[in-house]
Amino acid sequence: MTSRKLLSEAKLWLVAIPVLLWTLIPIYHIFLFSISTKDSAFSGRLWPKQPTLHNFVTVFNQDHFYLHHFWSQIWNSLWIAVATGVITLAIATCAAFAISRLKVRGGRTVMNAALFTYFIPAAFLAVPMYKAMGTYGLLNSRWSLVLAMVTIASPYAIWVLKQASDKLPWELDEAARIDGATPAQLFRLVYLPLMVPSLVAIFTYALLLAWNEYLYAFLLLSHENTIPLAVGLGHFLSSDDSPWELLMATALIYGLPPAAIYYAFRRYMVGGLTSGAVKS
Amino acid sequence: MASVSFSQIQKSFGKTPVLHGISLDIADGEFMVLVGPSGCGKSTLLRMLAGLEDITAGSIAIDGRVVNELDSKDRDIAMVFQSYALYPHMTVRENMGFSLRLREEKRNLIEERVAAAAKILNLGPYLDRYPRELSGGQRQRVAMGRAIVRDPKVFLFDEPLSNLDAKLRVAMRSEIKALHQRLKTTTVYVTHDQVEAMTMADRIAVMNEGRIEQLGRPLELYDRPANLFVAQFIGSPAMNVFDGAVKGGAVEALGARWPASFSKSGGLEGQRVKYGVRPEHLEPASSGIAAEIVVVEPMGAETELVVKVGDTSLIVMTRGRSTAGPGDRIFLAPDPAHAHLFDAASGLRI
Amino acid sequence: MSAIAIPHPPLAPKRGLSTWQTWGLILLAPYVLVFLVFVLYPVSYGLWLARHPESYKTLFEDPVFFTTVINTIFFLLVAVNLKFILALYLSGFFVHERRWIRWLSVIFIIPWAVPAIPTVYSIRFMLNPEWGVVNSLLFRWFQIDGPNWLTDPQLAMAMAMLVHIWKALPFWTLILMAGRLAIPKELYEAASVDGASAWQKFKYVTWPSMRTLYVTSTLLSLIWTLGDFNSVYLLTGGQPADKTHVLATLGIRYIRLDQLDHAMATIVVALPFVLPMVYFMMKRLSGDEQKTS
Structure with missing residues (x-):
């Protein structure tokens, strides 16, 4: 390697190392505490003297006041995330097909309405949504969070799916019509199979959005049987002597699935989710 | 098998009219080619027949039955698209059998029909491949196979060869023609390529700006173009056309006298005309109209010369080889029997 | 033209189009x-709940509201711009074609994905003044007592911005990266041949192609950052003494206090800023559509 090349390579590392530290320190901090005992947790070491999995055992056994509902909370999180993913996918796929392929009258208006929802800051929509869920009598039902998350996730889902649909050749629909396909058959036999990559991306997007959501969860759900893990974690800070090592262990368990799912479907996510954004 | 009849078809996109009352009858088993420059409305006309576009006014009948209000699938037609429009997620077999599957035909009937079509088109070895694994020509054949399997009343082709390279296009041209001779299914074929039109059609409808300029057999159009547009559109290289005036039984143009044979009606003395003559009817001779050679393009069997008469470039096609070079002076002797005269104002044949 | 008289028996009208429209x-x-x-x-x-002028009167008289507005403005201006300058810079770093940089970009995404x-x-926890790792290390290495990161309102707001940037930076870097990758390589090669320096390449090739994307993204991020509840609430909870609220957390605080009309009023106050930007963004995306279709 010439010295000039070496220099430019060194410049890259000069950026890379701070980026790596900046990204990983808060995450490593979680990990560090989750494998430390309560006593050694505050020693300021970069690796505990005696790493332990005891914190996880405590969490799984629900052996602490804050953890009494751990499994039920995880179940709620999962239930809400999957329900949001499925419903968002169904609603958004149908809408995108109607707008993009069937060119339904009023489709443009609906798309604009969806985009409007997409751009409104989520925390702003939360206030009226909270009130409305109360009116509908859905507060404290897991459905309230599912429906709220579907409301938040579908606009972007429709937008991305519409963009992907628009790229399918129009002649395919015409060929199918001439071949004798009804709209339902076109949808099922031609459209859905061709859209699979985008559908995977959208399902994952909605799933992660719902699993990760905190604000709506803690606004809409407060009954201990319905709260998801995110809200359960929030409860840890209600007193001053929080068991931080348990909080961090639980947080790690909560944070791992979305990270894993994201990396498993990254191939679909990155292309699918940034395409819409870059166009603008 | 069926006849197709367009009667007074009009089409507007928004307020823009694109077809101005087209009437055209296609006989049972006929191979009809719609040809014209892009934007002339030929594809729109075909798509209206396919049921992919609304009909603004007029009516379309297949086998005597008006199909205006009929959905595509109920018109009993099959269409081959320019982009082939094969379903990417289906194998060749599934692509070809799709229409029958939608009709809920029996499995073995589908198998049988697909196999028969595959045999005709030599697609047997590719039945389990996906479209992305096929070459352009193979995809083209699958698209045709998909049409054959249905055994429709009418085949529609929308510029099916324009995505192929030149050599393949010629091969597919004869394949489609052979197929038609074998199946005798009424065919409507849209192209912008006049060579395709000439070589394949029973009859050609030359379209321009939403109207049919001329309808007839290929050589009829070539020999007796009804107007200037058809004259210049049909034939390659294109007909030489220039301005002139009738004078004493001939046409005075480019500072020379061009022989012409007038029908009994046309050719008033002093009338402004367009004089047209095809390159192969402008052979060099020992005497006649003086011209200067600008470019010589030998093509083997014949030689194309670009010559100048006055300031106007003309194309001359001679059989065999030519020893002439740029700058040489030659004489042109146009054959009056092959001279075409058009009225300068209306463009109509005299 | 042959004029064969074909009888055209009229058929029962069967509107193909409307079946498709119905399905749509x-x-x-x-x-x-x-x-x-x-x-x-x-x-x-x-909005109907927020129609009473009294709500706004009490809201404007609430000292917390005034602090919140100041906080929000600072948060938006500083956090969004800092984030985008970093994202623009890092997007340039991540487009380098190295295997290890691809790996780094995979790690870099974590904050956004979790x-x-x-x-x-x-x-x-790291910022806890007594037993957080930051102050521990400050003391061990430099023998100084670190500041009260989260109990000093100004420091706490700065930390909230840091959290926001930490979480949102990867996404916007990714977006700007896609923008950079869309620039044809030939332009850079031509610029190199013409003897352009790295800065000149940025100025004459990169920036002109990215400007629209950068501005659009910044606007979008501005709207979304206004709705960033987590970065502030989870870090400070609005404390100490409700001095670190932004509009998003203040609205939720009023809900918790069961003052829904105040919560709505808080949001309505921001609408004059939000709606024009939303309108602009919608126009952008719809306009794009017309071009592509």
Whole structure:
């Protein structure tokens, strides 16, 4: 390697190392505490003297006041995330097909309405949504969070799916019509199979959005049987002597699935989710 | 098998009219080619027949039955698209059998029909491949196979060869023609390529700006173009056309006298005309109209010369080889029997 | 032209188009329902709740509100711009074609992919003045007592911005990266041949192609950052003494106090800024559509 090349390579590392530290320190901090005992947790070491999995055992056994509902909370999180993913996918796929392929009258208006929802800051929509869920009598039902998350996730889902649909050749629909396909058959036999990559991306997007959501969860759900893990974690800070090592262990368990799912479907996510954004 | 009849078809996109009352009858088993420059409305006309576009006014009948209000699938037609429009997620077999599957035909009937079509088109070895694994020509054949399997009343082709390279296009041209001779299914074929039109059609409808300029057999159009547009559109290289005036039984143009044979009606003395003559009817001779050679393009069997008469470039096609070079002076002797005269104002044949 | 007289028996009209339109409407209906029930009705009702001038009067008289507005403005201006300058710079770093940089970009995405709670709590914990790792290390290495990161309102706001940037930076870097990758390589090669320096390449090639994307993204991020509840709430909870609220957390605080009309009023106050930007963004995306279709 010439010295000039070496220099430019060194410049890259000069950026890379701070980026790596900046990204990983808060995450490593979680990990560090989750494998430390309560006593050694505050020693300021970069690796505990005696790493332990005891914190996880405590969490799984629900052996602490804050953890009494751990499994039920995880179940709620999962239930809400999957329900949001499925419903968002169904609603958004149908809408995108109607707008993009069937060119339904009023489709443009609906798309604009969806985009409007997409751009409104989520925390702003939360206030009226909270009130409305109360009116509908859905507060404290897991459905309230599912429906709220579907409301938040579908606009972007429709937008991305519409963009992907628009790229399918129009002649395919015409060929199918001439071949004798009804709209339902076109949808099922031609459209859905061709859209699979985008559908995977959208399902994952909605799933992660719902699993990760905190604000709506803690606004809409407060009954201990319905709260998801995110809200359960929030409860840890209600007193001053929080068991931080348990909080961090639980947080790690909560944070791992979305990270894993994201990396498993990254191939679909990155292309699918940034395409819409870059166009603008 | 069926006849197709367009009667007074009009089409507007928004307020823009694109077809101005087209009437055209296609006989049972006929191979009809719609040809014209892009934007002339030929594809729109075909798509209206396919049921992919609304009909603004007029009516379309297949086998005597008006199909205006009929959905595509109920018109009993099959269409081959320019982009082939094969379903990417289906194998060749599934692509070809799709229409029958939608009709809920029996499995073995589908198998049988697909196999028969595959045999005709030599697609047997590719039945389990996906479209992305096929070459352009193979995809083209699958698209045709998909049409054959249905055994429709009418085949529609929308510029099916324009995505192929030149050599393949010629091969597919004869394949489609052979197929038609074998199946005798009424065919409507849209192209912008006049060579395709000439070589394949029973009859050609030359379209321009939403109207049919001329309808007839290929050589009829070539020999007796009804107007200037058809004259210049049909034939390659294109007909030489220039301005002139009738004078004493001939046409005075480019500072020379061009022989012409007038029908009994046309050719008033002093009338402004367009004089047209095809390159192969402008052979060099020992005497006649003086011209200067600008470019010589030998093509083997014949030689194309670009010559100048006055300031106007003309194309001359001679059989065999030519020893002439740029700058040489030659004489042109146009054959009056092959001279075409058009009225300068209306463009109509005299 | 042959004029064969073909009888045209009229058929029972069967509107093909309208079956397809009907299907379109049926398929569109679920989302329309969701929009009406969970967006249009709640928002209309909320605006109706916020119609009383008294709500605004009490709101403006609340000292917390004034602090919050200042905080929000600072948060938006500083956090969004800092984030985008970093994202623009890092997008240039991540487009280098090296295997290890691809790996780094995979790691870099983590903050965006994982939920907010664990990481924000982790940072909150690190910043604890008594036993957080930051002050521990400051003391061990430099023998100084670190500041009260989260109990000094100004420092706490700065930390909230840091959290926001930590979480949102990867996404916007990714977007700007895609923008950079869309620039034809030939332009850079031509610039190199013409003897352009790295800065000149940025100025004459990169920036002109990225400007629109950069501005659009910044606007979008501005709207979304206004709605960033987590970064502030999970870090400071608005404390100390409600001095670190932004509009998003203040609205929620009023809900917790059961003052829904105040909560709505808080949001309505921001609408004059939000709606023009939303309108602009919608126009952008719809305009794009017309070009592509």
